[in-house]
Amino acid sequence: MASSFSLRKGMSRILDGIMKYRQTLRPLLLEEFQKVATGPSPEGLLLTCVDSRVVASRITQAVPGQLFIVRNPGNLVPNHNCFRNNVTVGGECAALELACSINKAQVIVVIGHSDCKAMNLLYSIRDDLKSPSKGPLEDWLRVHGRGTIEQFKKLESTTCFERKLIFAGAQHYEDDFEAYIDPYNQFKPSDKFSQVNALEQLKNFLSYPFLKDRLNRNELEVHALWTDISKGEVYMFSFQEKTFVKIDETSYKTLALECI
Numbered sequence: 531m532a533s534s535f536s537l538r539k540g541m542s543r544i545l546d547g548i549m550k551y552r553q554t555l556r557p558l559l560l561e562e563f564q565k566v567a568t569g570p571s572p573e574g575l576l577l578t579c580v581d582s583r584v585v586a587s588r589i590t591q592a593v594p595g596q597l598f599i600v601r602n603p604g605n606l607v608p609n610h611n612c613f614r615n616n617v618t619v620g621g622e623c624a625a626l627e628l629a630c631s632i633n634k635a636q637v638i639v640v641i642g643h644s645d646c647k648a649m650n651l652l653y654s655i656r657d658d659l660k661s662p663s664k665g666p667l668e669d670w671l672r673v674h675g676r677g678t679i680e681q682f683k684k685l686e687s688t689t690c691f692e693r694k695l696i697f698a699g700a701q702h703y704e705d706d707f708e709a710y711i712d713p714y715n716q717f718k719p720s721d722k723f724s725q726v727n728a729l730e731q732l733k734n735f736l737s738y739p740f741l742k743d744r745l746n747r748n749e750l751e752v753h754a755l756w757t758d759i760s761k762g763e764v765y766m767f768s769f770q771e772k773t774f775v776k777i778d779e780t781s782y783k784t785l786a787l788e789c790i
C-alpha cells in the first residue's frame with residue numbers, strides 16, 4: 531500500500547490515508563485522545579482558508595483537544611452586524627461562540643497564506659465591484675472583503691507599496707495598530723493583498739459582544755499569521771515591529787513576548 535499511496539486518488543487515497551494513520555500515528559496519539567475524550571478544554575481557535583495547502587494543525591503541531599479550526603475561502607471574519615436580528619446565520623459566528631464563549635479559548639488566530647485563490651480573485655475584481663457576481667465565491671468575497679480592498683487601495687496608491695497602514699483596533703483595549711506590508715518587497719502584489727486581508731479581519735472580532743468583553747479584560751488575544759506555502763515558512767504579525775516577521779530560531783523569543 532505504501533508504494534501505491536501517492537498514485538491513488540479521491541476516496542481511495544483518503545481510505546489508504548486512514549489505514550496509514552492507524553498503523554503509524556494512531557498508536558502515538560491514543561493517549562492524547564483518551565486524555566480529552568470526556569473533557570476537552572481547547573486553548574484557541576484558528577481561522578484559516580479552505581485551501582488544501584494550508585495545513586494549520588500540522589504547522590502548529592496541534593494535539594487533539596488543543597484547537598478549534600474554522601475554515602472558509604479567504605480566511606474572512608464576517609462582522610457581527612451580518613448576524614444581527616437573526617436574518618443570517620453563519621458558521622463563523624457560531625464557531626466563535628462555541629470556542630470563546632461556551633468554551634474559554636484564550637487566543638484567536640487568523641491565518642492567511644500565499645497564492646490564495648480566494649484572495650487572488652478578490653484582488654482581480656477590486657476595481658470592478660459593481661459588475662454582476664459570477665457565483666457564490668465572488669458573492670462571499672464581495673460582502674466580506676470590502677475592507678481589505680479599501681486598505682489595499684491605500685497601499686497601492688504609493689509607488690512601492692511602502693505606505694504605513696492603520697488598522698482598526700484588534701485587542702489591547704481597541705487601540706488602532708499600524709502595519710508595514712512586506713517592507714522588503716519579497717512578495718507579489720496579490721500576496722501583499724492577502725497579508726492586508728489577514729490584518730483587516732482582526733477588527734471584526736471586536737464587533738462580537740461576547741468577544742469584546744473578554745478582549746477588553748485581556749482574557750482573549752487575537753493574532754495574525756501568514757504562511758508562504760511554497761517555502762513552508764510561517765510569519766507572525768508583530769504589533770511591536772508593525773509587520774509580519776518570519777518565525778524562526780532568531781525571532782522566536784522576541785515574538786513570544788507579544789503573547790499574553
Ligand SMILES: [Zn+2]
Pocket residue numbers: 579580581603604605643645646647648649
Ligand atoms: Zn486561500
